[in-house]
Amino acid sequence: MKWKQQIYNMKPYQPGKPIDEVKKEYGLEEVVKLASNENPFGSSSKVAEFLRASDTNYAIYPDGYAQNLRTAVAKHLGVKENELIFGNGSDDLIAIITRALLYPGVNTVMADPSFSQYWHNADIEGAEVRKVPTIDGRHDLPAMLAQIDEQTSVVWICSPNNPTGTIVTDDELQQFLAQVPSHVLVVLDEAYIEYVNDPAHKDTLPYYRQYNNLILLRTFSKAYGLAAFRVGYGIAHEDIIAKLDAVRGPFNNTVLSQEVAAIALQDQAFIEQCRVANEKGKAQYVEFCQRYNLNYYPTQTNFILFEVKADSNVVFQEMMKRGFIIRSGAALGAPGYIRVTIGTEAQNAKFLTLLEQVLQEQGVLV
Numbered sequence: 601m602k603w604k605q606q607i608y609n610m611k612p613y614q615p616g617k618p619i620d621e622v623k624k625e626y627g628l629e630e631v632v633k634l635a636s637n638e639n640p641f642g643s644s645s646k647v648a649e650f651l652r653a654s655d656t657n658y659a660i661y662p663d664g665y666a667q668n669l670r671t672a673v674a675k676h677l678g679v680k681e682n683e684l685i686f687g688n689g690s691d692d693l694i695a696i697i698t699r700a701l702l703y704p705g706v707n708t709v710m711a712d713p714s715f716s717q718y719w720h721n722a723d724i725e726g727a728e729v730r731k732v733p734t735i736d737g738r739h740d741l742p743a744m745l746a747q748i749d750e751q752t753s754v755v756w757i758c759s760p761n762n763p764t765g766t767i768v769t770d771d772e773l774q775q776f777l778a779q780v781p782s783h784v785l786v787v788l789d790e791a792y793i794e795y796v797n798d799p800a801h802k803d804t805l806p807y808y809r810q811y812n813n814l815i816l817l818r819t820f821s822k823a824y825g826l827a828a829f830r831v832g833y834g835i836a837h838e839d840i841i842a843k844l845d846a847v848r849g850p851f852n853n854t855v856l857s858q859e860v861a862a863i864a865l866q867d868q869a870f871i872e873q874c875r876v877a878n879e880k881g882k883a884q885y886v887e888f889c890q891r892y893n894l895n896y897y898p899t900q901t902n903f904i905l906f907e908v909k910a911d912s913n914v915v916f917q918e919m920m921k922r923g924f925i926i927r928s929g930a931a932l933g934a935p936g937y938i939r940v941t942i943g944t945e946a947q948n949a950k951f952l953t954l955l956e957q958v959l960q961e962q963g964v965l966v
């Protein structure tokens with residue numbers, strides 16, 4: 601068969617192990633997944649209420665234009681309906697953008713470490729990937745700018761950045777956008793924007809109006825707690841949206857996912873509660889890191905990347921045996937670190953007690 605050459609050495613995305621598999625493998629009653637930055641508080645109770653009462657006709661294709669959800673999001677953000685595109689998660693939008701703009705002969709610029717789907721999709725399309733090392737986990741925008749040339753098609757900015765949790769400040773973003781040539785699409789992935797509270801970060805909506813080579817990506821998978829439903833969206837100038845819409849699959853969001861996303865959007869009180877709880881949870885990890893002198897990145901998200909001063913794959917395994925699934929930094933471009941989703945207060949407390957044990961066993965803590 602005529603496979604693309606670049607597919608030969610590729611592996612599928614390695615997600616955290618599923619809870620049931622870990623339970624079976626280690627004979628555990630309870631396993632907590634703090635690996636994929638899902639919301640530990642679930643989603644708005646209005647979603648569950650709706651699903652119990654729903655009498656959706658499953659025989660009918662969903663609305664490919666996601667009209668009701670589109671209206672709800674447009675109203676919520678104060679944007680025009682034709683400035684939105686919906687994806688089967690923002691992963692789908694990353695793939696759509698890549699498919700539309702990347703091919704052999706063009707290049708794409710991104711931070712390292714950052715979200716793996718940017719380079720993975722670019723590799724599939726055979727485009728050149730230019731990774732620019734982060735500084736203290738933060739995007740080095742001047743260095744990224746220096747990598748842009750005539751052949752550059754897409755630049756990816758992840759703010760807050762996964763896996764480091766750091767933001768690009770408003771000043772940095774403004775300077776960057778003012779200098780990026782207009783033939784380059786800037787993708788600003790804001791999967792964790794609901795958790796940001798640093799005053800150096802400002803509303804980014806004005807920028808897509810000012811720059812018609814900018815798309816903002818957001819998702820219902822993280823703070824909204826709807827990862828299972830796969831809904832993400834992009835916000836950009838209508839000309840960008842029109843191009844990307846041509847590449848989008850015809851029915852890329854399910855009926856139920858469109859409905860629940862619109863419902864979840866209305867419950868901003870839930871998002872606020874989660875934000876407050878996340879700040880408290882974050883403090884538990886920061887306190888732990890400070891107590892044991894472990895380096896950590898100042899996170900603006902619901903996860904934290906911190907040093908374990910041991911083999912992060914070993915720490916990952918040892919924590920899994922004890923019922924916690926996390927991510928080893930080794931798999932994320934940050935060896936010696938682990939990335940942990942901030943859970944409920946009780947989950948965090950238990951996790952940190954067990955981590956203390958593991959780090960003692962590893963000879964890190966005495």
Ligand SMILES: *Cc1c(COP(=O)(O)O)cnc(C)c1O
Pocket residue numbers: 637688689690691692715758761762789791818819820821827830831832
């Ligand atoms: C989780 C995540 C996504 C993917 O979100 P989905 O909407 O579930 O596909 C995109 N970007 C970043 C940075 C993420 O962490």
